[in-house]
Amino acid sequence: MFIFIISCIPQVPVEKISDDNTETSSQAPYALVTTASYSDGIGALATVDLETLQTADNLTQNIHSDAVSSIVGDQVYQLNRLGMDSIRIYDWGNWNEPKVEWPLGESSNPHDVERCAEKLFFSLYQSPYLPVYSEEGVLIHNIDLRDFVHLEDLDGSPEASAMISEGDQLFVSLNQLQADVDFSPSGMGTILQLDCETYEIVRSWETPPNPSLYRHSQRSSILVLSGSYGNRDGAIQILDIDTHQLHEPSLYSEELDSWFFGAATSSSNQTLLLGYDETQFESILFCGSLETGEFEEIQRSNLFFAHVNAFENTGYLATSEGIWLYDIDTCTRVDDVVISFQLSPSHISFYTP
């Protein structure tokens, strides 16, 4: 009987669909796009030729839905989180298999990776340490951040998040939230400056709660965004790397009645600012100048805006519909262009061959 039964079972493999993705190879600048369906827990890598806006979608379909990528030279550093806490390093264009992959620790929740002094620094949201690895995945050092855990913060982690390296110096934002109290602030936030050679903390700055760092078009400064979700306690500030001065806020979140969670500056020093109105469940894009502190709302939608980044004077906004383009200098959307992907874009970085 069993033989009969076995003989009638169809062998149905997991569906294989042929794709016509083309590998990216021309000399044009590219956007590397992390796409995701958060509710399905799936994600993929895609590229956009910034001259033709042609896409190569689903280059690899096994990254996490809460992933980020950054590019240094020809190396793509792709972080997975939430159950796949790992780093994959791809050579640009070789998407079948990363040249190296290693785990970053169960439930470590990696937020960012920066290359500094020929080493890789990882911010782990759920760890009080900032690990330093070689490019081959060998753990070299763990920088102890326990001194920056507030007394009332019982989760034991200062929530190291965004990082930016300049020369052999690394700037790290500490969100300092209480993970077990719905990620509410445990106090003010902190920015650290680390020496990538000695691993010493050179200096620190106190900021409003939940700070994040963004590259400023002026190389000697960093844009600091702060503010906790649901509160109007944030601001935008400039951290001058040369003078080690954290400037007074250019803008407070309560002025725009929005929670800030993304920013991008153009080469002309105009800034796109990503906001979220949690009372209306609406995403907002502001545009303006940090020098004058004057910003205007240029886009509001009930679509989710996940990330914004700028290449030269064009802003690339990752929405749940696709990528929308903006002329940052004029604060206008470019011809209602929508760069579509099978999944919603969630993170954008740029590659120049």
Next chain:
Amino acid sequence: MLFYLIFADSYANPEEDTDSSQEESSALEMVVEDKDEENPLQSPSNMTLIPIDRTFSIGAGVAHAVRRVAGTHVTQLGGIGDFSALSIRGSSLRQVQVYLDGIPLNPDGSSIINLSALPLNAFSRLEVYRGAAPPSFQSAAMGGVLNLVSDPTQSTLRTTASYGSWNTYKASAFYAKSESTQPWSFLGFAEYFQTHSNFLYFDNNATLYNRDDDSFQTRINNDKTQVNTLLNGRYERGNGRLTLLHGLFHRKEGMPGHIHILSPDERLHSWRHYTMLKGEYHDSMWNLQTQLWYNQQLWYNHTQEELHNNGQTQETQLGFNGHDILGGMIEYTSWFRDRILFKTNFSTRWERFQLEDIPLQSFPSPRTRIQLGGSLYANIHLSDSIQLTPLLQLSSLYLRANPSIPYQEEEEYTRNQNALYPTPRVGFLWQPRDDLSFKLNAGQYIRPPDMTELYGSQRGMIGNETLLPEQGIQVDVGAITRKTRQNWHLQLEATHFWNPSQNRIVFVQNSQRTLIAQNVGRAWVQGIEFALSWGHRDIFLSQSNITHTLSRNLNTDPLVANKVLPRTPAIQLHQHTSFFAGKKLQLSHDWSYTSANYWDEANWYGSTPRSLHNAFVSFTLHARAPSLELSCLNITDNIVEWVPRNGPQSEDNTQIQQAVSDFVGFPIAGRTWMLSVRWSPSKQK
């Protein structure tokens, strides 16, 4: 097709079925009850009755039992004692309503019922309704109904004790007393279950490409300690009968979490109390039944920390989740000229949901909802061989949310939250011969959004008060035949079903930290079920079922358009085989085959085809001696499978290993042994 017909699904052993139903039929039931509902040859409903008999191992659970029914799919998050839930005909887990002796455990799909929390050995039978269920359930469940039925009308004492892999202990005692000279009958049941469930699973260390760090790890914080009790008493006098039932369930368990987001400190304590008082009175042509029940479910979230590194732990409560249901039903049944059976019933239900989060200091007022429903049903015997069963069912839900929400002033809110749901359906049966029936059912089904979907929870779920109920239509057509000759029996059933649905509710991302429930569109599921049961009363029993299911997501989003619905395998097969050497020796084997299926709506990730084999051998020296049983689950230790590493659209054909799972991050357990003893001084049923 021939293969399907030969090797199809299981029906209960018809002879045992007949015997037990005869034993169970009291004088009262013989008078007016619509007994057609329990005989698949005489009822349009697609009901499978599973007697809980010796073809089940002592350690078996409800999940093992329902797999014997065509059209079912069980999602399991681990091994023995771990969470498992039932889907019928491609439904979601919430679209199956579970009843315990008629008490609704998740009315209107308000929650997913964990089958491992239900003690199989307390019940005399399970009833699985695929699609249309009798009006007494007041159910319009889109998937179907699972009803667990206890039976005090027997006299028996039965005790069991088991020990097995993963430090699993199970002990139960069942006592029932019923004498024809006494108006009282009584059933008492108690079961204790404990397991560490620390099985091995495959771990890729969160690196898909780096196979150097792959290993097998031990599941931690996955222990369970569970107690179930059930008391069922009946009093019959004259034309009346009173039934009082009370059950208690308590479970302490670790919440192990996703294998790469382990939660070694999270604990859950859960309680369920259920009480029912049922009164019945009959005359020669009518029957009046009233029922009042109360069902309370409580969940307490804890975190644990070790004290002074000495192995002792201390638990701290983090949250509380409560769900109270108070309901009642009155049903009147009567015959009209021996040709038409009328049923009319009215039901009402009051529910209260409470959710507290201690770290967030969130203690919102309880939310309540009230249901009023009624139905008119007729079983019209158009001739000796043809029945028509129209049902008009109406249900009204009044949702009262947190008082802080001004629900009275919002027109849209009021419209959506105070809704009237008509769910008419009709069944047709043609029985040209005593051993052959043809069936047709069609109807409308509905699942209103539950409180979490409407109002969210504190942690990351935003409510959506404008949600519409999930709605669906079910149509099925089938045939069943049964042959019995001396000690041999054969029963074969084939059914085709088609279930289009709309306004399916799924959670989608709303911001970086939140999910929101939304109605996302339409889908259909259709399939064909075959069930075959045959055997010799004292020698051999074979129960087979196979279901071929097709599903399509009709959402216009290109990502999911025309994709297969998650966790809806195209082929689901179950084969149960038992060999008996009188009462002394028994060998049973169960084989479940599940074809490839997807875990996500985009059909990117999924599991490959898999077979799981379970078996047990039971030995009894003589009738009054204890019987000894050795059972093994997942005999082949199937815990690893191979899948494409770069997703479905990649040209890269390289495959990688992953843990065998029904739900990503929750692997199933490997080979599990159990040694059990059963002792029943009275004659075994």
